[in-house]
Amino acid sequence: MIKLIITGGTIDKRYNELNGELYFPQTHIPEMIQQSRCTVPIDYQTLMLKDSLEMQEADREQVGLACAESKEGKIIITHGTDTMVETAKYLAKIQQDKTIVLVGAMIPFKINNSDALFNLGCAITAVQLLPKGIYITMNGKVFDWDKVNKDTKIGEFKNE
Amino acid sequence: MIKLIITGGTIDKRYNELNGELYFPQTHIPEMIQQSRCTVPIDYQTLMLKDSLEMQEADREQVGLACAESKEGKIIITHGTDTMVETAKYLAKIQQDKTIVLVGAMIPFKINNSDALFNLGCAITAVQLLPKGIYITMNGKVFDWDKVNKDTKIGEFKNE
Amino acid sequence: MIKLIITGGTIDKRYNELNGELYFPQTHIPEMIQQSRCTVPIDYQTLMLKDSLEMQEADREQVGLACAESKEGKIIITHGTDTMVETAKYLAKIQQDKTIVLVGAMIPFKINNSDALFNLGCAITAVQLLPKGIYITMNGKVFDWDKVNKDTKIGEFKNE
Amino acid sequence: MIKLIITGGTIDKRYNELNGELYFPQTHIPEMIQQSRCTVPIDYQTLMLKDSLEMQEADREQVGLACAESKEGKIIITHGTDTMVETAKYLAKIQQDKTIVLVGAMIPFKINNSDALFNLGCAITAVQLLPKGIYITMNGKVFDWDKVNKDTKIGEFKNE
Numbered sequence: 010m011i012k013l014i015i016t017g018g019t020i021d022k023r024y025n026e027l028n029g030e031l032y033f034p035q036t037h038i039p040e041m042i043q044q045s046r047c048t049v050p051i052d053y054q055t056l057m058l059k060d061s062l063e064m065q066e067a068d069r070e071q072v073g074l075a076c077a078e079s080k081e082g083k084i085i086i087t088h089g090t091d092t093m094v095e096t097a098k099y100l101a102k103i104q105q106d107k108t109i110v111l112v113g114a115m116i117p118f119k120i121n122n123s124d125a126l127f128n129l130g131c132a133i134t135a136v137q138l139l140p141k142g143i144y145i146t147m148n149g150k151v152f153d154w155d156k157v158n159k160d161t162k163i164g165e166f167k168n169e
Numbered sequence: 170m171i172k173l174i175i176t177g178g179t180i181d182k183r184y185n186e187l188n189g190e191l192y193f194p195q196t197h198i199p200e201m202i203q204q205s206r207c208t209v210p211i212d213y214q215t216l217m218l219k220d221s222l223e224m225q226e227a228d229r230e231q232v233g234l235a236c237a238e239s240k241e242g243k244i245i246i247t248h249g250t251d252t253m254v255e256t257a258k259y260l261a262k263i264q265q266d267k268t269i270v271l272v273g274a275m276i277p278f279k280i281n282n283s284d285a286l287f288n289l290g291c292a293i294t295a296v297q298l299l300p301k302g303i304y305i306t307m308n309g310k311v312f313d314w315d316k317v318n319k320d321t322k323i324g325e326f327k328n329e
Numbered sequence: 330m331i332k333l334i335i336t337g338g339t340i341d342k343r344y345n346e347l348n349g350e351l352y353f354p355q356t357h358i359p360e361m362i363q364q365s366r367c368t369v370p371i372d373y374q375t376l377m378l379k380d381s382l383e384m385q386e387a388d389r390e391q392v393g394l395a396c397a398e399s400k401e402g403k404i405i406i407t408h409g410t411d412t413m414v415e416t417a418k419y420l421a422k423i424q425q426d427k428t429i430v431l432v433g434a435m436i437p438f439k440i441n442n443s444d445a446l447f448n449l450g451c452a453i454t455a456v457q458l459l460p461k462g463i464y465i466t467m468n469g470k471v472f473d474w475d476k477v478n479k480d481t482k483i484g485e486f487k488n489e
Numbered sequence: 490m491i492k493l494i495i496t497g498g499t500i501d502k503r504y505n506e507l508n509g510e511l512y513f514p515q516t517h518i519p520e521m522i523q524q525s526r527c528t529v530p531i532d533y534q535t536l537m538l539k540d541s542l543e544m545q546e547a548d549r550e551q552v553g554l555a556c557a558e559s560k561e562g563k564i565i566i567t568h569g570t571d572t573m574v575e576t577a578k579y580l581a582k583i584q585q586d587k588t589i590v591l592v593g594a595m596i597p598f599k600i601n602n603s604d605a606l607f608n609l610g611c612a613i614t615a616v617q618l619l620p621k622g623i624y625i626t627m628n629g630k631v632f633d634w635d636k637v638n639k640d641t642k643i644g645e646f647k648n649e
Contacts, residue, residue, distance in 0.1 A: 019509060026595040027644050029499060029511065029540075045287035046275055047309030048325055060509075115206055115506040119601040127205035130290025133309045138298040149207030149293045164507050165208055179349060186435040187484050189339060189380075191349065220349075275346040279441040324347050365607035366595055367629030368645055435526055447525035450610025453629045458618040469527030469613045485528055 010050045011136055012081035013038065016072060017058035018089030020114035020125045033058035037118050038087055041129055049133060052081060061089025061096075061113075069099045076104050083136045084109045087129075090159055090166075093145060097154035101143045110136045110144045115164050170210045171296055172241035173198065176232060177218035178249030180274035180285045193218035197278050198247055201289055209293060212241060221249025221256075221273075229259045236264050243296045244269045247289075250319055250326075253305060257314035261303045270296040270304045275324050330370045331456055332401040333358065336392060337378035338409030340434035340445045353378035357438050358407055361449055369453060372401060381409020381416075381433075389419045396424050403456045404429045407449075410479055410486075413465060417474035421463045430456040430464045435484050490530045491616055492561040493518065496552060497538040498569030500594035500605045513538035517598050518567055521609055529613060532561060541569025541576075541593075549579045556584050563616045564589045567609075570639055570646075573625060577634035581623045590616045590624045595644050 015021070015036045022031040036055050056075055057068060076084055088096055090113045097111050112132035118125035131146040143154035147166040158169040175181070175196045182191040196215050216235055217228060236244055248256055250273045257271050272292035278285035291306040303314035307326040318329045335341070335356045342351040356375050376395055377388060396404055408416055410433045417431050432452035438445035451466040463474035467486040478489040495501070495516045502511040516535050536555055537548060556564055568576055570593045577591050592612035598605035611626040623634035627646040638649045 019506075022509075024596060024600045026499075027641070029502075031509065031511075041287075042309075044282050044284060045309060046284045046307075046325065047287070049309040116504060120504045121599040121601075122204050124204060124206045124286075126284075126286040127201075127207070127290035127293075130287035130292075130309070131294040133287075134291040134294040134306065134311060135298065137311060138295065146294065147206075149202075149205060149209040149290070151294060151297060161507070165206065179346075182349075184436060184440045186339075187481070189342075189351065191351075276344060280344045281439040281441075321347070361607075362629075364602050364604060365629060366604045366627075366645065367607070369629040442524050444524060444526045444606075446604075446606040447521075447527070447610035447613075450607035450612075450629070451614040452610075453607075454611040454614040454626065454631060455618065457631060458615065466614065467526075469522075469525060469529040469610070471614060471617060485526065 012079040012084045013051050014086045015055040016088050018113040022117040061092040073103050082107045085132045086111045088113050097143050101154045112146050172239040172244045173211050174246045175215040176248050178273040182277040221252040233263050242267045245292045246271045248273050261314045272306050332399040332404045333371050334406045335375040336408050338433040342437040381412040393423050402427045405452045406431045408433050421474045432466050492559040492564045493531050494566045495535040496568050498593040502597040541572040562587045565612045566591045568593050581634045592626050
């Protein structure tokens with residue numbers, strides 16, 4: 010059983026046709042997992058639906074608490090890419106006895122040419138295979154929490 | 170660097186609007202990798218584009234040869250799901266010193282509701298994390314070659 | 330109010346992931362109309378879900394009967410492209426007092442790169458603007474029933 | 490031959506993965522026409538790529554000039570929905586000897602669940618069938634320029 014904690018981020022954004030802006034009407038992660046014919050048992054928890062640029066320290070504490078309270082030792086967190094590394098660093102300080110993988114997308118699942126499904130496949134596989142620790146799966150790579158940064162100019166995660 | 174050997178299968182099928190049938194005009198795997206913003210270096214080799222039900226022993230020998238000749242120790246093989254297990258068993262007999270992950274899809278990449286991108290994400294991650302051996306990544310799971318079967322009634326891979 | 334008679338055809342085909350073939354689990358026309366934000370009142374009638382190559386004389390009689398029994402004077406018929414002209418000719422013999430537009434698609438709605446929504450938009454508009462008669466809307470054109478043929482080599486409808 | 494004047498609007502917006510905003514990297518109208526297998530000859534003119542809320546009087550004058558200079562008597566204008574009615578009214582004052590159809594979309598072509606292709610099919614058909622005048626095709630309906638308004642609360646065009 011995998012615990013999947015949903016916090017929002019680009020991966021879950023939708024287009025609002027009434028005002029032309031992107032928003033979070035609901036999460037699409039279970040729909041994505043179903044489309045993927047994924048048969049791994051997953052326990053979903055929608056913690057919040059936020060752009061990660063708007064995440065505050067209190068939000069990260071909530072994420073940390075959800076990880077601590079999780080009965081499952083294997084946890085995926087869907088998260089906006091802009092502060093994903095920051096949340097990973099926060100979790101590394103407080104949570105050492107579980108395998109936690111953070112993942113998001115550069116293009117929303119519901120927009121053409123999205124990387125969302127691929128990234129989710131990376132996270133599902135990584136969380137099953139990796140030992141305890143905090144990781145990020147983006148761009149087809151598995152990064153340790155303390156050796157990764159997002160290059161915002163080109164929109165890619167890189168080893169640092 | 171990952172070696173990605175393309176053999177066809179549902180993942181690469183397209184709809185032929187002139188006769189209403191599915192066919193293989195070309196592979197879409199590099200397009201899928203590009204959409205995924207995957208920055209892992211990949212060396213592509215299009216070995217064949219076949220429905221795996223039409224794969225013969227000579228085709229499997231060709232796949233085996235490509236694996237043997239690969240300079241890379243990490244190999245992904247895209248493959249039809251119907252005889253994926255058979256090819257995995259064949260490879261297990263002849264190839265023991267590389268990490269080989271077979272992957273495909275139940276729905277073509279170019280058809281609505283496809284599992285292709287998710288599965289490809291699983292394979293890319295698995296091949297980077299797993300020790301030497303022959304594996305199948307389908308349905309979000311990582312299977313050892315000798316402990317998996319496709320349940321054709323429901324279209325899912327299962328441990329046996 | 331427009332009467333929309335559904336007979337199947339490529340526009341409504343789906344991919345069957347269990348056997349890799351295309352089939353008709355149900356119609357998607359109401360879903361397509363909803364996606365189009367079309368607010369024209371429509372009365373749907375699913376008459377059959379057939380590949381038009383398999384349509385028999387009895388099927389055409391059924392289509393003709395449905396047109397005759399329609400209380401609405403404006404009728405759209407979704408239909409396979411292969412024998413669409415044949416059905417149009419049949420209807421022209423028996424039904425002169427209504428505006429009937431036949432429409433289909435070269436690529437199923439549920440497959441990448443489909444012309445289905447565009448064609449449906451053409452049909453909805455044509456049926457509202459045209460006088461009584463039998464018409465086909467394909468390739469962005471409006472054809473009279475007696476001046477059209479499908480060029481099967483290139484998959485396009487042309488004036489003849 | 491149809492003249493197709495491109496001005497931007499939601500129909501042509503794309504998601505910018507570097508900043509998470511929608512923008513206009515280029516027009517997608519020719520790509521949409523190609524996907525539609527539309528064989529009607531079209532002369533494209535990309536006049537501007539603007540959100541219609543940002544259109545100024547000078548922009549409308551430019552649109553009017555392009556209509557006046559068009560050798561073709563049948564003109565489609567792709568346009569943002571928010572001020573589409575305003576542009577139609579402007580054109581009605583200055584251009585009486587051509588058939589002009591304005592069209593747009595509530596959801597961009599490149600976003601899931603878009604009405605773009607359907608609307609374009611409506612416009613292509615309407616411009617071929619309608620007499621001289623200024624029209625709007627949205628929601629599957631054909632509106633005269635002086636009898637239509639956008640209900641911004643529900644995002645639908647209505648007769649007024």
